[in-house]
Amino acid sequence: MSVAPVESIGSLNSDIFYDILRRLDGPELASVACTCAAFCSISKEESLWENVCSSVWPSTNREDVKTLISSIGGFRKFYADCFPLIVNKEVGQYQWNNFLDYPDDWTEAEYYGDTNESESISPLDFVSIIDIRFKEKPICSKVLWGIPNANGSDGWFHNCPFRIDLLNYADGDGNSDGVVTLSVTDGLPPITSMERERKDGELWLELRGGLMLSWIIVNTKMKQAANLASWSPLDGLRHWPTDKDFILRFGSVLPAKNILPSQVVQCILIMKFTVVHTEEEGVQTSLKLTELSMKLEDMEGAHVNGRNSLLILKEALSCRRSKNYSEVLESCHMYSKVANELKEVKMRNESWLDTLCILTGITAFMTFWYCVL
Numbered sequence: 001m002s003v004a005p006v007e008s009i010g011s012l013n014s015d016i017f018y019d020i021l022r023r024l025d026g027p028e029l030a031s032v033a034c035t036c037a038a039f040c041s042i043s044k045e046e047s048l049w050e051n052v053c054s055s056v057w058p059s060t061n062r063e064d065v066k067t068l069i070s071s072i073g074g075f076r077k078f079y080a081d082c083f084p085l086i087v088n089k090e091v092g093q094y095q096w097n098n099f100l101d102y103p104d105d106w107t108e109a110e111y112y113g114d115t116n117e118s119e120s121i122s123p124l125d126f127v128s129i130i131d132i133r134f135k136e137k138p139i140c141s142k143v144l145w146g147i148p149n150a151n152g153s154d155g156w157f158h159n160c161p162f163r164i165d166l167l168n169y170a171d172g173d174g175n176s177d178g179v180v181t182l183s184v185t186d187g188l189p190p191i192t193s194m195e196r197e198r199k200d201g202e203l204w205l206e207l208r209g210g211l212m213l214s215w216i217i218v219n220t221k222m223k224q225a226a227n228l229a230s231w232s233p234l235d236g237l238r239h240w241p242t243d244k245d246f247i248l249r250f251g252s253v254l255p256a257k258n259i260l261p262s263q264v265v266q267c268i269l270i271m272k273f274t275v276v277h278t279e280e281e282g283v284q285t286s287l288k289l290t291e292l293s294m295k296l297e298d299m300e301g302a303h304v305n306g307r308n309s310l311l312i313l314k315e316a317l318s319c320r321r322s323k324n325y326s327e328v329l330e331s332c333h334m335y336s337k338v339a340n341e342l343k344e345v346k347m348r349n350e351s352w353l354d355t356l357c358i359l360t361g362i363t364a365f366m367t368f369w370y371c372v373l
Ligand SMILES: *[C@@H]1O[C@H](CO)[C@@H](O)[C@H](O)[C@H]1NC(C)=O
Pocket: 114, 116
C-alpha cells in the first residue's frame, strides 16, 4: 500500500489548523495570522473569513450579498474594510472662526464641488448593508440596492436634503417583511408600567447598552466598502416627543474636504423604537422599530444635499479606519463638542446683534421724537 506520508501529514495539519482558526473571531484571526507562515497561508482561506463575516454581519449570509462581496474583493477584504471604524481627527483642528465668514467667499461652484465628478458617481452603485443586534443577538438585517429617489441626474435629489429611510425602502425578501420587535424574550427587562419606567429608566438603560448597529455602504464600481455606524449608540433621547419613543443616534464623522466649507460632516444614523401595548394587566412591554435612517449634517446642523452627500460617501470609502474603538468614539464626541461650541458662539453673537438692533431702534425712535418736539 503506497501512501504519501508527508503530504497526508501536511494536509492533516492544515485541517487541524483550519479547525482551530475556524473557531476564532475576526480580531483573533487577524492577529494569529501574523504569528507563523503556516497560519498565515491558511488564514488567507476565504471560507474562514466568510464564517467570521457571517457571525458579525448576518446579512452577509444572503446569496446576493455573498455575490456582491466576492465581486468587490472577497470576505477577507470586506472584513478588513468594515470592521475597523472610520476615524476623523481633524475636527479638533477645525477653525470655526474662519467658518463664520462663510458663505460669502465660497462661489456656488466651490460649494457644490466639481459637477463633472458628481455626475460620474451614480447613486445606483451604492449598496447599504445594515445589521442590528440586541445583546449580541441579531434582530434585523436589511439590504438596500441603490439610493431611493435618486433617479438619474434630476435636480430634485441633488439639491434636496439627503436622507435614506430604510423602513420605507428596503427590499422585502427574507425576514425583512415588516416589523422588527423587541420583547422580554429578546432580553428586555419586563416593564409593566410606563410610570415606573419614566422614573427609573430601566428599559432605556438596557436599550442603550444592548443595541449595536452596523451600516455598511458599498460602492460596486469602486469596489470599496466602509462602515458608517459606531456599533454602539453615541447618544439618545428618551420618551420624545410622545412619551413612548426611544431614539438612539449612531454614526461617524466623515471628511468633506473640498466639498463643504466645514471640511467635516456628521453621518447621523437614527434608530427609533416605539412602545407597543403597555399598561394592561399581564401584558409585557414590547418595542417596535419605527425608524432607521441616515442623513448627513454639517457643523452648523444643516442637512447636506444629495449631490454633496454622494461625494462625501465616496470619500468615506477610502478614509482612515481605526481598530481602536475609544479613538473612534473620541473623534465622534469631539465633533459634537465643537459643533455645540459653534452653535453657542453663533447664538451669543446673534443675541448680541439683536440687542444692538433694539438699541439702535430705540435711539432712532427717541432721536425722532426729540427732533419732532
Ligand atoms: C467637465 O467636463 C467637460 C466636458 O465633459 C470639460 O470640458 C470640463 O473641462 C470638465 N470640467 C472639469 C472641472 O473637469
